[in-house]
Amino acid sequence: MRQKLFATPYLVWMLVFTIIPLGLVIYFAFTDANGAFTIENITKVGEYTSTLVKSVWLAVISTVICLVLAYPFAYIMSRRKEHKRRIMLMLVMVPMWMNFLLRTYAWMTLLEKNGLINKFFGLFGLGPFELINTQGAVVLGMVYNYIPFMILPLYTIMLKIDPIVIEAAQDLGASPAQVLFRVKVPLSKPGISSGITMVFVPAVSTFIISRMLGGGANLLIGDLIDLQFVGAAYNPNLGSAISLVLMVIMLLCMSIFNQFSEDEGGMLL
Amino acid sequence: MEENYIISLKNIVVTFDGERVLKGINLDIRDKEFVTFLGPSGCGKTTTLRIIGGFVEPNEGEIYFDGKKINGMPPHKRQVNTVFQRYALFPHLNVYENVAFGLRLKKLPEKEIRAKVGEAIELVNMRGYEGRSIQYLSGGQMQRVAIARAIVNRPKALLLDEPLGALDLKLRKEMQIELKKIQQSAEITFIYVTHDQEEALTMSDTVVVMKDGVIQQIGTPQDIYNEPKNAFVADFIGESNIIDGLMHKDYEVEFAGKTFECVDSGFDPMERVDVVIRPEDIKVTSPENGKITGMVESAIFKGVHYEMLVDSFGSKWIIHSTVCQAPGTMIGIDLYPEDIHIMKKPQEESEEEKI
Ligand SMILES: Nc1ncnc2c1ncn2[C@@H]1O[C@H](COP(=O)(O)OP(=O)(O)OP(=O)(O)O)[C@@H](O)[C@H]1O
Ligand SMILES: [Mg+2]
Numbered sequence: 055m056r057q058k059l060f061a062t063p064y065l066v067w068m069l070v071f072t073i074i075p076l077g078l079v080i081y082f083a084f085t086d087a088n089g090a091f092t093i094e095n096i097t098k099v100g101e102y103t104s105t106l107v108k109s110v111w112l113a114v115i116s117t118v119i120c121l122v123l124a125y126p127f128a129y130i131m132s133r134r135k136e137h138k139r140r141i142m143l144m145l146v147m148v149p150m151w152m153n154f155l156l157r158t159y160a161w162m163t164l165l166e167k168n169g170l171i172n173k174f175f176g177l178f179g180l181g182p183f184e185l186i187n188t189q190g191a192v193v194l195g196m197v198y199n200y201i202p203f204m205i206l207p208l209y210t211i212m213l214k215i216d217p218i219v220i221e222a223a224q225d226l227g228a229s230p231a232q233v234l235f236r237v238k239v240p241l242s243k244p245g246i247s248s249g250i251t252m253v254f255v256p257a258v259s260t261f262i263i264s265r266m267l268g269g270g271a272n273l274l275i276g277d278l279i280d281l282q283f284v285g286a287a288y289n290p291n292l293g294s295a296i297s298l299v300l301m302v303i304m305l306l307c308m309s310i311f312n313q314f315s316e317d318e319g320g321m322l323l
Numbered sequence: 324m325e326e327n328y329i330i331s332l333k334n335i336v337v338t339f340d341g342e343r344v345l346k347g348i349n350l351d352i353r354d355k356e357f358v359t360f361l362g363p364s365g366c367g368k369t370t371t372l373r374i375i376g377g378f379v380e381p382n383e384g385e386i387y388f389d390g391k392k393i394n395g396m397p398p399h400k401r402q403v404n405t406v407f408q409r410y411a412l413f414p415h416l417n418v419y420e421n422v423a424f425g426l427r428l429k430k431l432p433e434k435e436i437r438a439k440v441g442e443a444i445e446l447v448n449m450r451g452y453e454g455r456s457i458q459y460l461s462g463g464q465m466q467r468v469a470i471a472r473a474i475v476n477r478p479k480a481l482l483l484d485e486p487l488g489a490l491d492l493k494l495r496k497e498m499q500i501e502l503k504k505i506q507q508s509a510e511i512t513f514i515y516v517t518h519d520q521e522e523a524l525t526m527s528d529t530v531v532v533m534k535d536g537v538i539q540q541i542g543t544p545q546d547i548y549n550e551p552k553n554a555f556v557a558d559f560i561g562e563s564n565i566i567d568g569l570m571h572k573d574y575e576v577e578f579a580g581k582t583f584e585c586v587d588s589g590f591d592p593m594e595r596v597d598v599v600i601r602p603e604d605i606k607v608t609s610p611e612n613g614k615i616t617g618m619v620e621s622a623i624f625k626g627v628h629y630e631m632l633v634d635s636f637g638s639k640w641i642i643h644s645t646v647c648q649a650p651g652t653m654i655g656i657d658l659y660p661e662d663i664h665i666m667k668k669p670q671e672e673s674e675e676e677k678i
Binding site: 222223 | 378397398399403405413414415428476
């Protein structure tokens with residue numbers, strides 16, 4: 055009874071800011087400009103399949119890169135002494151304290167045709183390279199911006215792994231690789247799951263990163279939605295439909311992933 | 324000579340945060356031997372096992388396995404398995420998979436794994452728990468899984484760090500017998516740590532008594548019990564009366580104000596010594612017939628015997644006897660020469676006294 059009472063604020067919040075908006079999105083997605091029921095918006099999303107696929111693909115790549123980079127880092131961090139851990143944690147967080155736009159602008163000036171990186175290569179008579187306005191730049195932007203969201207859950211879960219369990223595995227004859235795949239990875243699975251969710255979901259629907267670093271040629275699904283609401287192509291009904299489809303795709307991806315990670319268990323190696 | 328030793332520790336020194344935890348450990352362990360470390364908490368027993376297991380690198384000294392120096396060899400390459408003091412079971416695996424872990428690493432065929440794991444689980448009385456998650460086991464059950472997980476691999480040497488500490492008396496006795504049986508039938512060298520001196524004395528071929536990172540005595544259980552090297556060992560192994568004494572000359576010692584005949588020699592004339600007398604070696608007689616007289620202060624029934632506390636002009640004696648003397652009774656105490664054990668005073672103390 056009492057506990058229910060404490061949950062009320064959040065339940066109200068959820069109703070007002072999650073359930074009702076979700077209902078509105080669904081409503082708009084299935085109506086036309088005059089409010090009449092239609093499935094035209096949904097079918098029209100099909101025209102943007104290639105953008106959808108590209109968005110998912112780039113998000114997957116970014117998520118994988120984040121995982122590969124973050125995993126060893128989080129592990130090393132979790133095994134350090136307390137004060138070293140704090141410093142490393144700070145280093146992970148500091149970029150997050152800076153405005154998201156500013157960070158991405160900074161990458162623009164670095165990657166530009168006559169940006170810092172190309173100037174540096176110019177010193178050796180190399181380049182200029184086509185760095186900005188590429189898919190690579192978009193992936194770079196995503197990894198850079200979202201990697202803390204991978205590191206933090208991994209780090210938290212790895213702190214909980216008792217070092218003595220790893221010693222036990224070594225004692226029973228596990229090589230470093232076997233320790234990794236038979237003990238560390240299975241024990242950090244909850245962290246891997248939440249890290250992947252926290253990187254993949256925002257990466258799939260990003261629009262700032264793709265617009266600033268990807269140029270016009272690398273429009274992603276987020277940009278498309280953005281255009282439908284505030285852009286020249288103003289069409290909130292279509293925008294809602296794309297959002298809805300994106301949501302379904304994300305749910306699908308996550309459930310496939312969860313299925314996958316449950317089946318794997320300790321059998322990775 | 325050397326070939327018979329499966330493990331040799333040579334002058335091992337370990338320092339943690341500037342503090343010397345092991346101060347020059349020398350120990351040779353024969354193949355198939357049952358060696359037990361005994362000593363108070365924090366004396367370095369676990370650290371010594373971790374040196375052998377490869378989890379701690381000694382700051383000084385060498386460690387040999389089968390005659391080969393193995394300093395720096397990582398744990399997974401060493402042919403020893405450990406039953407950890409804190410169990411260290413894998414929380415993501417069930418009982419069966421925990422026990423099977425080492426066998427799976429060796430890529431044994433599934434059938435063989437099933438047979439061996441089944442046998443090990445049977446041995447520790449955990450049949451029917453194979454599918455259980457580790458999280459919901461009791462401490463004693465976890466401990467038994469930890470034993471099965473190590474023993475199933477049939478290593479050349481098994482390190483057991485208080486492997487029966489969490490078990491009730493009955494189960495502990497059963498497991499002691501089982502472990503000893505395995506040790507003998509599978510011909511595994513056991514290096515065992517326990518706080519329970521009775522366990523140490525009944526199971527071991529050799530007992531190593533440690534204190535503050537120094538080995539006090541290495542010997543058979545009989546040696547350790549009957550011929551303790553110093554007062555610490557005597558006191559740690561069973562209860563003892565430890566009295567200040569003065570060695571008049573060979574075979575003659577003075578303590579409690581009386582002169583006694585004894586069987587020890589080789590001390591300096593008039594050297595100050597510790598005299599150790601086991602409570603069960605004391606003969607109770609009438610006050611007139613005893614060399615020492617005292618009054619019984621308390622008598623407690625201990626099952627097989629009574630434990631009496633006797634006050635003799637201010638010094639206290641613990642006496643074990645099957646005959647109870649009521650508190651308040653005056654009694655006499657007599658001693659046979661062979662029950663009087665004379666020990667050198669520990670080094671530090673005698674030095675302090677000289678200053
Ligand atoms: N990794 C470590 N860092 C710092 N000090 C340590 C470390 N490991 C052990 N010590 C210290 O070394 C000493 C010996 O510890 P050890 O664990 O070997 O004792 P033990 O004889 O096994 O005691 P117990 O019977 O309580 O298990 C203790 O004072 C302990 O605090
Ligand atoms: Mg210990």
